[in-house]
Amino acid sequence: EWAAKLLYMSETLDAWVKVQRAWMYLQPIFDSPDILKQLPTEGKKFKMVDRKWRHVLGSTHMNPHAINACSQEGLLDTWNV
DSSP, X not given: OHHHHHXXXXXXXXXXXXHHHHHHHHHHHHTXXXXXXXXXXXXXXXXXXXXXXXXXXXXXXXXXXXXXXXXXXXXXXXHTO
């Protein structure tokens, strides 16, 4: 059970870092009103990801224990979408 939990944490952290990298790249782009006008569908998709990203970071900030943070229900599936 412990090995399975550590493997799940590792997979979650790998996915988390990928999302963070993409978010850091895209966030300044989609902060531009001009881009949002040109790409409204993509802007909406980014806003959904941004909302989820900020929610997860907020809940992790409130409970900063790695095992709890990485074991949030559905988190790995959320990052892998």
